[in-house]
Amino acid sequence: MKVSQVDVYVLRHALSEPFAFAQWWNSERTCCLVCVTADDGSVGWGECFGSAEVNAAVVRDFLGPRLIGRDPLNTGVLWEELYNRSRDFGQKGAFVAGLSGLDIALWDLKGRALGLPVATLLGGAWCDEVEAYATGFFFTRGEGQAGRLADEARRYLDQGFRGLKMKVGLGLERDLENLRAVRRAVGHELPLAIDANHAYNAREAIELGLHAAAENVWWFEEPVPPEDLEGYAEVRRVLGPHGVPIAGGEAEFTRYGFRELFVRRCVDLAQPDLGACGGFTAGLEIAALGRTFGIEVRPHVWGAAVGLAAALQFLAALPPIPGALTPRTRWLELDRTENPLRDQLIPDFPQREGPMVAVPTAPGLGIDVDVERLRRWVA
Numbered sequence: 001m002k003v004s005q006v007d008v009y010v011l012r013h014a015l016s017e018p019f020a021f022a023q024w025w026n027s028e029r030t031c032c033l034v035c036v037t038a039d040d041g042s043v044g045w046g047e048c049f050g051s052a053e054v055n056a057a058v059v060r061d062f063l064g065p066r067l068i069g070r071d072p073l074n075t076g077v078l079w080e081e082l083y084n085r086s087r088d089f090g091q092k093g094a095f096v097a098g099l100s101g102l103d104i105a106l107w108d109l110k111g112r113a114l115g116l117p118v119a120t121l122l123g124g125a126w127c128d129e130v131e132a133y134a135t136g137f138f139f140t141r142g143e144g145q146a147g148r149l150a151d152e153a154r155r156y157l158d159q160g161f162r163g164l165k166m167k168v169g170l171g172l173e174r175d176l177e178n179l180r181a182v183r184r185a186v187g188h189e190l191p192l193a194i195d196a197n198h199a200y201n202a203r204e205a206i207e208l209g210l211h212a213a214a215e216n217v218w219w220f221e222e223p224v225p226p227e228d229l230e231g232y233a234e235v236r237r238v239l240g241p242h243g244v245p246i247a248g249g250e251a252e253f254t255r256y257g258f259r260e261l262f263v264r265r266c267v268d269l270a271q272p273d274l275g276a277c278g279g280f281t282a283g284l285e286i287a288a289l290g291r292t293f294g295i296e297v298r299p300h301v302w303g304a305a306v307g308l309a310a311a312l313q314f315l316a317a318l319p320p321i322p323g324a325l326t327p328r329t330r331w332l333e334l335d336r337t338e339n340p341l342r343d344q345l346i347p348d349f350p351q352r353e354g355p356m357v358a359v360p361t362a363p364g365l366g367i368d369v370d371v372e373r374l375r376r377w378v379a
């Protein structure tokens with residue numbers, strides 16, 4: 001079998017209402033999908049995380065052409081070759097995101113060729129469903145609007161969610177006002193994480209974290225910029241005794257990047273995004289590193305249906321850290337903001353009952369992408 005074609009699609013949806021998080025405003029949702037076709041007609045789909053246009057250029061102009069004529073089943077060989085071909089200038093960022101989309105597509109193709117779901121190829125599924133927590137609570141007028149956020153929290157409870165993640169990063173005062181409003185709405189015990197999207201320095205993050213500890217936060221995500229590993233370690237050292245776990249990794253790449261997060265004890269929870277960290281091939285390595293260091297891996301998910309399907313296969317195949325008689329909940333990040341690229345690209349996916357999401361068992365990623373349907377969002 002040989003790769004005969006690599007196609008790239010940039011999809012775009014204009015939001016009915018723009019929303020912000022701690023870093024910028026979003027007025028649209030975009031994604032870059034990758035399709036690898038082999039000479040026997042089999043196909044595989046992948047998705048990149050980050051700037052859709054830049055990722056598309058990386059795949060179309062640099063990485064994709066180098067796959068033509070190669071055996072798509074050799075996922076490990078191709079990953080190393082493509083990474084090595086761009087490592088002098090692309091150890092992080094769009095080059096690795098482009099590689100991620102291609103790697104996911106190659107694993108999907110391999111699963112379809114072998115008639116097995118990707119989770120089986122990754123070592124086997126530990127479960128047939130995972131529990132989603134709701135990611136939301138974005139800002140609509142540059143601030144939180146505590147009352148609106150509390151209403152949003154109640155809506156998620158009504159929908160059956162038993163874990164939530166809200167945005168912070170607006171400054172101590174507004175963050176605490178919003179956090180306390182949401183906490184009051186859901187009660188003291190419901191798992192409720194906060195995510196600052198690295199809007200703070202270590203001193204500010206510690207101050208917020210100490211107050212947030214009183215609100216029983218589930219974890220504190222991206223407290224400081226991803227490059228500030230000393231800051232991460234300091235925040236974790238101070239907040240750990242107060243019962244606030246530190247999470248991060250959505251802006252980190254490959255085994256090399258996560259090695260630093262782990263060696264320096266920056267995080268309690270590592271959150272690689274499969275569409276950015278290097279795909280399944282790198283995700284497996286990061287998960288193995290996490291197990292070695294005793295750090296749980298819980299993938300970051302933001303984007304379209306293909307990335308969500310990849311996360312489901314990966315999450316199902318992650319060995320527990322550590323193993324125990326009682327199985328741990330496998331928490332799937334499920335973004336609840338407006339995004340038809342996630343909800344409508346693949347009909348009837350994901351299959352969800354309350355917070356429980358079924359892990360597809362069909363070959364590959366377990367989903368079928370319809371190119372004609374997809375074209376309604378092509379820019």
Ligand SMILES: [Mg+2]
Pocket residue numbers: 195197221222250
């Ligand atoms: Mg985040």
